[in-house]
Amino acid sequence: MSEIYYATSTGPVNIATLKYWGKRDKDLNLPTNSSISVTLDQANLRTLTTASCSSKFDNDQLWINGATYPLDGARSKQVLADLRSLRKEVENENSSLPKIATFPLHIVSENNFPTAAGLASSAAGFAALISAVARLYKLPTDASELSKIARKGSGSACRSLFGGYVAWEMGDLANGEDSKAVQVADKKHWPDMKAAILVVSDMKKDVPSTSGMQLTVHTSDLFQHRIKEVVPKRFIEMKKAIIEKDFPTFAELTMKDSNSFHSVCLDSYPPIFYLNDTSKRIIKLINLLNESAGKIIAAYTFDAGPNAVIYYEEKNEKYVLGLLHQFFSHLGGWESSSFDPKNAVIPESFPL
Numbered sequence: 001m002s003e004i005y006y007a008t009s010t011g012p013v014n015i016a017t018l019k020y021w022g023k024r025d026k027d028l029n030l031p032t033n034s035s036i037s038v039t040l041d042q043a044n045l046r047t048l049t050t051a052s053c054s055s056k057f058d059n060d061q062l063w064i065n066g067a068t069y070p071l072d073g074a075r076s077k078q079v080l081a082d083l084r085s086l087r088k089e090v091e092n093e094n095s096s097l098p099k100i101a102t103f104p105l106h107i108v109s110e111n112n113f114p115t116a117a118g119l120a121s122s123a124a125g126f127a128a129l130i131s132a133v134a135r136l137y138k139l140p141t142d143a144s145e146l147s148k149i150a151r152k153g154s155g156s157a158c159r160s161l162f163g164g165y166v167a168w169e170m171g172d173l174a175n176g177e178d179s180k181a182v183q184v185a186d187k188k189h190w191p192d193m194k195a196a197i198l199v200v201s202d203m204k205k206d207v208p209s210t211s212g213m214q215l216t217v218h219t220s221d222l223f224q225h226r227i228k229e230v231v232p233k234r235f236i237e238m239k240k241a242i243i244e245k246d247f248p249t250f251a252e253l254t255m256k257d258s259n260s261f262h263s264v265c266l267d268s269y270p271p272i273f274y275l276n277d278t279s280k281r282i283i284k285l286i287n288l289l290n291e292s293a294g295k296i297i298a299a300y301t302f303d304a305g306p307n308a309v310i311y312y313e314e315k316n317e318k319y320v321l322g323l324l325h326q327f328f329s330h331l332g333g334w335e336s337s338s339f340d341p342k343n344a345v346i347p348e349s350f351p352l
């Protein structure tokens with residue numbers, strides 16, 4: 001009788017506050033700079049994945065929200081090969097375990113956020129897949145070790161192996177063994193931190209990140225300055241701001257890094273534009289809000305698309321979400337709290 005083995009796990013979405021943009025090795029997905037992200041609340045945004053394997057399955061197969069995909073892309077194949085080779089090691093060490101490493105895998109994934117929301121789902125997807133297969137294969141589940149496999153699936157996915165505040169250390173070894181995610185602080189460390197996503201557009205990105213970042217690496221002069229001078233300093237400063245729960249510094253670095261990332265995109269040849277006019281209006285609004293508050297109480301950041309993620313502290317929610325609801329309520333979105341727009345506080349003299 002051929003049995004079916006299965007295990008289930010989840011993977012959260014992470015949003016970088018210090019952006020990964022550029023690969024020094026595109027096969028191993030080794031980055032040109034270290035990066036930092038915040039993992040968003042799983043109750044609202046996560047991929048739920050069940051991995052199963054059986055000798056009676058015909059081939060490796062993936063389902064995402066009910067649609068079937070073959071698991072034959074180079075990156076997926078690499079991730080599964082790594083997981084299978086770890087399982088073989090486990091089987092060799094423990095002869096009583098069933099020999100399942102070579103069985104075809106069926107991976108069934110479901111996102112609890114609308115796929116059309118334009119959110120980066122590949123990080124959550126790879127993280128969930130790797131956690132589920134690691135559980136199925138009874139692999140040692142050190143998150144940093146698994147992050148090295150996730151990294152090969154999609155760079156930013158390595159950070160989704162942890163909750164809270166996460167750093168992806170770029171490493172310097174050619175084989176990538178030291179290019180892994182580590183936790184800077186867990187979610188409980190800074191419970192006041194909140195995030196809101198404004199869905200400016202749910203269209204597919206203009207230029208996919210993988211090809212966009214390679215264009216930047218090869219054509220932008222500004223890029224060398226970013227990876228050599230700007231990011232290494234910011235990486236240290238941002239980790240310190242997180243550990244000290246220093247919101248103004250964290251927020252300023254986050255906004256500056258989003259600006260720097262979009263500048264090297266514009267400096268690529270031909271240029272890459274991810275922000276649109278609505279994104280620029282959101283940037284302006286957050287700057288005006290901070291100016292009128294007399295201190296930085298909100299930060300914007302944009303990935304490879306026009307959608308905004310706004311970080312703020314809960315104590316300032318009535319101002320930050322109040323203003324966003326006032327001016328951008330026509331946009332879809334997601335908030336890590338249940339804010340009632342009736343509680344909005346808009347300064348009378350607000351300059352818009």
Ligand code: DP6
Nearest residue numbers: 016019020154155156209210303304
């Ligand atoms: C702008 O991780 O999607 O979101 O490694 O080629 O799969 P690949 O790229 P990906 O790039 C993410 C880029 C970013 C910044 C970030 O998340 O750090």
